[in-house]
Amino acid sequence: MAIDEKSANTVTNTDAARPGDERYDAQAVETKWFERWQQDAALYAAEPDSAKKKYYVLEMLPYPSGELHMGHVRNYSIGDALARYMWMNGYNVLHPMGWDSFGLPAENAAIKNNTPPREWTLRNIANMKAQMKRLGFAYDWAREVTTCLPDYYRWNQWFFLRLHERGLVYRKKSKVNWCPKCATVLANEQVLGNGCCWRHEDTLVEQRELEQWFVRTTKYAEELLRDLDRLEGWPEKVRIMQRNWIGRSEGTLVDFKLEGNAGPAGSTINVFTTRVDTIFGATSIQLAPEHPLVADFTRHNQPLGDDVRKLIEEQRKAKESGDIGEIEKHGVNTHRLAINPFNGERIPIWIANYILMDYGTGAIMSVPAHDDRDYDFAKKYNIEIRLVILPVGNDPEETMTEPKLPFTAHDGMLVNSGPYSGLSCADAIRKMAAYAEEKGFGKATVTYRLKDWGISRQRYWGTPIPMLYCAKDGIVPVPDKDLPVILPGNVDITLTGGSPLERVPEFVNATCPKCGGPARRETDTMDTFVDSSWYFYRYTDASNDHAPFDSKTAQYWFGDCGIDQYIGGVEHAILHLIYSRFWTKFMRDLGLITNDEPVERLFTQGMVIKDGRKMSKNLGNTVSPDEMVARYGADAARLYSLFAAPPDRDLDWQDSGIEGIRKFLGRVYRFFVRTVRTGAGGPTPSGLPPEARTIQRKLHQTIKRVTDDFQGRWHFNTCISAIMELMNVLYASEEAISRGIVPAPFLAEVQRSLVLLIAPFAPYLAHELWEMLGEKGSLLKASWPRYDAELAKEEEIEIPVQVNGKLRSRVLVSADADETTVLERALADEKVKASIAGKQIVKKIYVLGKMVNLVVK
RNA sequence: GCGAAAGUGGCGGAAUUGGCAGACGCACCAGACUUAGGAUCUGGCGGGUAAAACCGUGGGGGUUCGAGUCCCCCCUUUCGCACCA
Numbered sequence: 001m002a003i004d005e006k007s008a009n010t011v012t013n014t015d016a017a018r019p020g021d022e023r024y025d026a027q028a029v030e031t032k033w034f035e036r037w038q039q040d041a042a043l044y045a046a047e048p049d050s051a052k053k054k055y056y057v058l059e060m061l062p063y064p065s066g067e068l069h070m071g072h073v074r075n076y077s078i079g080d081a082l083a084r085y086m087w088m089n090g091y092n093v094l095h096p097m098g099w100d101s102f103g104l105p106a107e108n109a110a111i112k113n114n115t116p117p118r119e120w121t122l123r124n125i126a127n128m129k130a131q132m133k134r135l136g137f138a139y140d141w142a143r144e145v146t147t148c149l150p151d152y153y154r155w156n157q158w159f160f161l162r163l164h165e166r167g168l169v170y171r172k173k174s175k176v177n178w179c180p181k182c183a184t185v186l187a188n189e190q191v192l193g194n195g196c197c198w199r200h201e202d203t204l205v206e207q208r209e210l211e212q213w214f215v216r217t218t219k220y221a222e223e224l225l226r227d228l229d230r231l232e233g234w235p236e237k238v239r240i241m242q243r244n245w246i247g248r249s250e251g252t253l254v255d256f257k258l259e260g261n262a263g264p265a266g267s268t269i270n271v272f273t274t275r276v277d278t279i280f281g282a283t284s285i286q287l288a289p290e291h292p293l294v295a296d297f298t299r300h301n302q303p304l305g306d307d308v309r310k311l312i313e314e315q316r317k318a319k320e321s322g323d324i325g326e327i328e329k330h331g332v333n334t335h336r337l338a339i340n341p342f343n344g345e346r347i348p349i350w351i352a353n354y355i356l357m358d359y360g361t362g363a364i365m366s367v368p369a370h371d372d373r374d375y376d377f378a379k380k381y382n383i384e385i386r387l388v389i390l391p392v393g394n395d396p397e398e399t400m401t402e403p404k405l406p407f408t409a410h411d412g413m414l415v416n417s418g419p420y421s422g423l424s425c426a427d428a429i430r431k432m433a434a435y436a437e438e439k440g441f442g443k444a445t446v447t448y449r450l451k452d453w454g455i456s457r458q459r460y461w462g463t464p465i466p467m468l469y470c471a472k473d474g475i476v477p478v479p480d481k482d483l484p485v486i487l488p489g490n491v492d493i494t495l496t497g498g499s500p501l502e503r504v505p506e507f508v509n510a511t512c513p514k515c516g517g518p519a520r521r522e523t524d525t526m527d528t529f530v531d532s533s534w535y536f537y538r539y540t541d542a543s544n545d546h547a548p549f550d551s552k553t554a555q556y557w558f559g560d561c562g563i564d565q566y567i568g569g570v571e572h573a574i575l576h577l578i579y580s581r582f583w584t585k586f587m588r589d590l591g592l593i594t595n596d597e598p599v600e601r602l603f604t605q606g607m608v609i610k611d612g613r614k615m616s617k618n619l620g621n622t623v624s625p626d627e628m629v630a631r632y633g634a635d636a637a638r639l640y641s642l643f644a645a646p647p648d649r650d651l652d653w654q655d656s657g658i659e660g661i662r663k664f665l666g667r668v669y670r671f672f673v674r675t676v677r678t679g680a681g682g683p684t685p686s687g688l689p690p691e692a693r694t695i696q697r698k699l700h701q702t703i704k705r706v707t708d709d710f711q712g713r714w715h716f717n718t719c720i721s722a723i724m725e726l727m728n729v730l731y732a733s734e735e736a737i738s739r740g741i742v743p744a745p746f747l748a749e750v751q752r753s754l755v756l757l758i759a760p761f762a763p764y765l766a767h768e769l770w771e772m773l774g775e776k777g778s779l780l781k782a783s784w785p786r787y788d789a790e791l792a793k794e795e796e797i798e799i800p801v802q803v804n805g806k807l808r809s810r811v812l813v814s815a816d817a818d819e820t821t822v823l824e825r826a827l828a829d830e831k832v833k834a835s836i837a838g839k840q841i842v843k844k845i846y847v848l849g850k851m852v853n854l855v856v857k
Numbered sequence: 858g859c860g861a862a863a864g865u866g867g868c869g870g871a872a873u874u875g876g877c878a879g880a881c882g883c884a885c886c887a888g889a890c891u892u893a894g895g896a897u898c899u900g901g902c903g904g905g906u907a908a909a910a911c912c913g914u915g916g917g918g919g920u921u922c923g924a925g926u927c928c929c930c931c932c933u934u935u936c937g938c939a940c941c942a
Contacts, residue, residue, distance in 0.1 A: 023896075237861060237937080244860080244938055251942080273942060286942090318940095329940080354940045364942045372858090373940050449941060570936085643882075644869060649862095650935085652869060660882050663897095670897085708873080718871065721881035728881090731898080800877040805923045807877060845922055851876050855922050 024669035026633030026662070030764045034134060044095060044138045044780075048556040052092035056557050057083045058536055060568030060576075061098040061145070064124040065105060068131045068625045070608040070615055071569065074641040074651060078605060078716070079567045080137045081642065081760040085710050087138075088756065088784040094557050095138060096539040098145030099125050102153070103528045106461045107493050116489060117461045121148055131625060135634045136763045138780070143542040147531035152538065153463040154484030155548040156530050159583075160466055161477050162590055168216045171475070174454055178208040207316070212456035213465060213524070217582050221246055221448045224581055233601030235648075238573040245574050247449025252276040252433045254365065254442040256285055256338035259346055269293065269338055269349070272360035272447060275370065275410065276436070277428035280417035281388035282365035283378065284348050285338045286331065288355040289315060291362045297334045297351075307332040311353045318353075329354050329377050340365075341441045342432070343418060352377060360447055368406065375406035388416050389425065453579065455527040460493045460500035462525030470512035470519040479513050485521070499523045532576055533583035536563060536598065551592050558593060561600035570604040577602070603714070606650040608641075615653065623653055635762035636662045642716040642761060665765055667727055668758065672769050675737055675747065679774070682745040691736035692746055693795075695729060699750055700792035702726040703785050706757055716761070723757055748773070753785040801826045802853040803835045811852075819846045826852045 037043060048054075059079035062072055083095040099121075106117035113120070125146065132139065145152055163169040181200040217224075225246045228239045251274040258267055269285055287294055289311040298305035311330060318327040331352035338349050354373055355364060368378030368385040378385050389412040391403050410425045420428045436442030456465070464485040466478035478485055488507045493500045501507055501523035512519040534548070540557045541549035562584070577599075584598040607614050610621040628637040640658040645651040688696060705722040709715055730750070736742050751773055759766035759779055770779045794815050799822055801809045809831035813822050823844055826832055836856050843855035 240860070241937060247938095247941065249941070271942085275942080327940080352940095354942095356941070359941045361942095366942090371942075373942080376940095447941085573937085646870085649870095654869065654883070656883050657869065664882080666897090713873070715871095715873085717869090718873090718881080721871075724881055734898095798877085802877085802923070805921095810877075843922060845876095847876055847923095851923085853876080853922050 022670050022673045024666040024765075026635065026665065026764070027630075029768045030134075030136075030629075030633050030635070033764050033767050034136070037136075038133070041142070044093075044140045045142060046092055046094045046140055048553055049092050050556075052090070054094065054557060054559065055083075055086045055091040055565075056094045056563045057086065057565045058094075058096070058539075058563050058567070060566070060572060061100050061532065061535060062128065063103060063105070064099045064101050064121055064128055066124040066127060068128055068135075070623050070625060070641065070653060073135065073625050073628075073637060074608055074647070075567060075569070075605055076132065076135070076137050077638040077641050077761075078603070078647050078714075079565075080638075080763075081716065082565060082567075082710070083138055084760040084763065084780060085784065087780045088759065088782060090783070094143075094539070095140060096143040096145070096536075096542075097132065097137070097139040097141070098143075098535060098539065099128075099147060100528065100532050100535075101125065101146055101148040102462045102525075102531055104459065104461070106148075107459065110461075110493055117493070118148065118489060121461075134629060135625065135638065138763070143539045145535050145538050145542055147528075147535060148461070150484045150486055151543075151545065152535075153487075153531070155534075155538070156463040156526055157466040157478070157483050157485055158480065158548065159530075159534070159586075160526070161480065161483075163215060163586070164467075164477055168219065168586065169455075170214055170216065171211050172214050172452075173209045174212045174214075175207045176210050176212075176458065178206045179203060180206060210456075210458070212454050213467075215453040215455055215582075217453045217578070218448060218450055220582050220585050221248070221450050222446075223585060224450075224578065227581070227597060231597065231599075231602070234599070235570075235602065235604055238570065238577065238602060238604060241573045242578060245450060245578065249274060249447050249449075251360075251445060251447065252429070252436065252442055253361070253445050254279065254341065254436055256340065256347075256365070258349075259337040259339055267293070268441075269363050270361045271363050271365045272445070273365055275367065275425075275429075276432045276442075277410075277414060277417075277420070277423075277425045278367040278370045278388055279340065279342050279365060279432065280414075280420070281367045281369050281386045282340060282347060283368060283384040283386055284350050284366040286350050286352040286355050286364050286366045286374075286377070287334075288357040288362040289351055289353060290357040291351070291355075294351055297336060297349075304332060304334065308351055311351060315353050315356075327353065329373065329380060331377060331381065333381070341436070341439070348383075350381075358451070359449065370407055372406055372408060386416065388414060390415050392424075450578075453527075453529075453582075455530055456524040457527055458499040458523075459525050460487075460491055462528060463487070463530065464501070464507075465522040465524055465526055467522040468510055468512060468519040469522070470515060470517060472517055473512055473514040473519075476512055476514055476519065482513070487525075499525075501525070529575055529579050533579040534587065536566075536580075537587070537593070548592070554593055555595075558595045558598075560595055562595050562598045563600060565601045565603065566599040567603045567605065569607070573604065603648070605647050606645065608651050608653055610653045623655075628658065632658055632662045633665070633764065635665055635764045639665070639720060639761050643720045644717065646715045646717050648714070664724060664727070665762065667731070668754070669765065669769070671727065671730055671734075672751065672772055674734075676751060676772055677744055677748075682748075684746040684749050685743050688743065688746060689736075689741055691733055692742045695733055695742065695750060696746070696791055697794065698726050698729040699753055700787040700789075702757065703753060703787035704789075704792055707784070707787065710760075720761065723754075726754065726757075755779070756782060756785050797849060799826070799849075800851045801829060801832050802851060803832065804855060805853060808832050808835045815849070819848075822846055822852060826854070 057079055059075050079095070083093050086093045101121050106121050109115065109120045110117045147153060160169060179200060181203045225243065225248055228242055231239060251272055254271050254273065254276065255268040256271060258269065271285065289308050294308055298308055311332070314327060314330065329352065331350045334349045334351060336349045337346040340347060355362065366374040366377065368374040368383060369387045370389055375385065377383070385405060387402065389407060391407065391409065391412050412425055414420050414423050414425070414428050420432060423431065433442070433444040437444070464487055466483060466485045468476045468478060470476050488504050491500050491504055508521050508523060510519045510521045537549050537554050540554045544550060580598050584593065585596065587593050588596060609615065610623065613619055613621060615622050625637060636658055640661040641651065643661060644653070644657055702722045702725070706719045709719045733742065737747060755766050755769045755773065767779055796812055797815050798810045798812050800807055801811060809829045811825045811829055813825055823846060836854060839856040841854055842857050845853040845855070
């Protein structure tokens with residue numbers, strides 16, 4: 001039946017022959033409210049207001065692929081429920097949305113459909129925005145950020161210039177994936193497991209060295225690591241992942257001189273080790289195949305050069321296929337010697353496939369007795385294994401006896417180590433590092449796994465890097481006044497080689513701002529992670545055209561601790577969230593903001609699974625939000641995505657489940673249709689009849705459960721169960737209600753509270769019911785219901801009685817009954833009597849309000 | 858290999874602090890209403906039994922009056938990291 005205000009507000013036919021026919025027409029109701037909401041653009045607007053407490057709730061912005069998927073719906077349903085809850089609690093809520101709209105898929109789509117990336121992207125945005133609006137998400141669209149538009153990306157360029165001024169961005173040669181058939185650069189994701197191009201499955205991808213721009217994220221490595229301890233509102237999992245990614249490692253750098261004429265005169269091999277205490281046990285040096293010295297060794301040694309090339313190839317393949325770590329260890333002996341600076345010993349220099357050039361110094365001292373990998377290698381090539389650490393421990397049997405090799409524990413004692421013999425490992429590390437530093441051949445140091453961030457992309461659809469190359473003045477930054485450097489349209493992005501922008505003379509040819517002569521523009525664009533590193537600051541002041549944002553405004557919304565609640569997928573635990581943290585620290589040092597961290601609380605929601613696998617287009621097991629909205633309505637789709645599992649866990653999508661939610665919404669609606677009496681307000685009378693008291697108790701229990709979950713653990717699935725239970729109680733009381741036993745003002749209070757409770761989860765239905773109740777004000781401005789602990793209390797409770805820990809009976813007692821009374825009642829119970837007959841009670845346990853346990857013998 | 862999370866009915870899941878295992882929902886079964894029911898309302902629903910007893914939270918031990926929850930060992934799944942020197 002079609003819903004209009006008239007019929008909804010009328011006392012509905014309780015004597016209808018077929019009560020089930022009062023069906024909830026979700027489409028009609030949702031369309032009505034959808035249209036109303038479209039007419040009020042400022043519905044969810046927020047402005048800084050020092051009189052109110054702010055709350056910044058943010059969901060990760062989507063890539064505009066064209067369609068929302070269920071993962072999005074779930075993510076935004078969580079954030080929207082929270083935003084609405086905070087609104088109803090009187091907070092000044094900032095809840096924005098935007099588009100992470102640069103990136104490769106737009107270029108692929110352009111090639112496939114012959115559509116310019118910009119057009120394709122903006123069309124997708126329009127579609128997804130419409131989907132979001134139809135789902136009823138309460139975003140302040142006036143703050144929409146679209147990263148591919150010049151009013152946003154000009155500030156990427158502005159930040160790039162600031163980084164450049166501070167030496168935080170630099171140029172370095174680096175390897176990129178290059179497909180000879182495509183004649184272009186590939187992203188890592190476009191290189192298949194077998195090392196071939198995704199478009200040419202028979203063509204091996206090559207590595208090419210190109211000059212690229214790097215952001216010096218490592219400058220903040222220490223702070224990024226240290227501040228992780230402060231992020232108590234983040235999942236431990238994410239903090240661990242970031243800690244591992246940063247990969248701080250304390251150790252010692254030691255120079256080994258080359259003997260005789262090995263290598264260029266006076267050259268040394270710089271080794272990084274965390275175990276300098278084992279250096280007297282070093283029996284070889286191992287170099288990464290790509291170590292710079294290797295070229296010297298192979299220059300006049302053809303066979304060695306061939307072997308090294310094999311090692312390089314092996315390593316590269318293993319890295320690409322992801323099973324580096326499992327490949328068989330191989331190496332070649334250079335037959336050169338290096339000198340251990342601690343004891344003057346000559347040890348052979350090898351080149352090995354298990355040494356990585358991009359960690360430490362690309363060279364290690366090999367101590368087979370005390371390292372698993374070195375041990376394997378030494379066994380294979382018959383290199384000496386020399387024990388220099390003995391175990392010391394609580395067990396005298398083990399102490400100072402020869403351990404099973406390799407012995408890798410680092411709480412032992414040194415032996416065979418000259419003057420250091422007898423020291424503990426920890427002491428030896430300190431003393432040996434100090435000695436190395438004093439003698440000038442080494443020092444204690446810290447290395448990180450974290451690398452500087454390469455941001456150059458040989459791609460079209462990204463932010464142009466604002467740099468110029470002048471024959472006379474070299475590398476020259478574009479002056480601020482010339483920003484933005486606009487990304488040209490009408491660019492041929494078919495894969496014919498090189499960066500697409502190189503083929504646009506109007507773009508490439510520029511004038512040097514220093515000398516006025518001709519200059520060539522940088523044709524690489526920025527990694528899209530730059531866009532998402534600071535977008536949430538832009539939301540605070542999205543249309544600012546003279547700065548990325550106003551500092552004061554940003555300060556209001558970020559406060560000291562950042563975004564109050566950030567919600568997104570765990571797949572962004574590392575890259576996006578490390579870059580964002582870096583960018584925040586950089587902006588703080590720039591004086592733009594005062595917070596040290598961007599996000600105070602982070603919530604990572606689980607994936608949406610169907611038929612046991614992640615929902616994805618490739619697997620063909622997707623569920624379309626549009627279809628769900630058309631069949632069940634937005635409320636049902638949202639409610640189900642919250643009901644089916646706790647939000648931090650994976651959600652197993654079942655079509656039959658959403659059906660159940662649809663029924664529930666109808667049940668709520670029908671209850672209102674049958675029971676709402678207009679003008680039934682007024683204070684709830686005291687001394688309610690028992691039928692009403694039952695409802696009141698359940699109501700207050702429900703408010704408590706839902707409120708507690710919002711405040712704490714966010715298990716919205718149990719919130720919704722609680723509301724369902726309340727509905728069940730109301731249905732059970734329907735006779736009392738229709739007979740007028742439940743006082744009308746109290747019933748009105750129940751109805752009002754019920755609407756407020758479901759408002760964060762099912763806004764369409766909530767608004768319809770709110771109106772049905774005759775409420776005029778905005779539902780978002782209504783106050784969240786409060787519970788009264790006294791009213792929530794049960795008057796009578798059922799106490800289970802156990803005998804020897806086994807449930808034997810239950811007794812009903814008043815809630816304030818004391819121990820004596822409860823035990824008396826328990827002992828008087830027939831079933832209890834029967835099970836303790838002939839036995840002696842040795843102990844009586846009563847847990848207040850919980851249970852009785854009688855221990856008998 | 859290292860680290861993290863998880864394992865509960867036919868299914869999704871509840872049990873927040875050591876205290877009635879299976880809330881809520883799906884599916885299923887029965888009843889009511891009905892010209893009709895794929896609507897609606899009500900009831901039932903871990904295994905087992907005539908009813909009880911008894912058994913039951915991946916497996917095995919343990920602590921406790923009492924364990925899904927705590928401790929030890931093991932198995933499985935998922936995720937992250939991984940020759941990181």
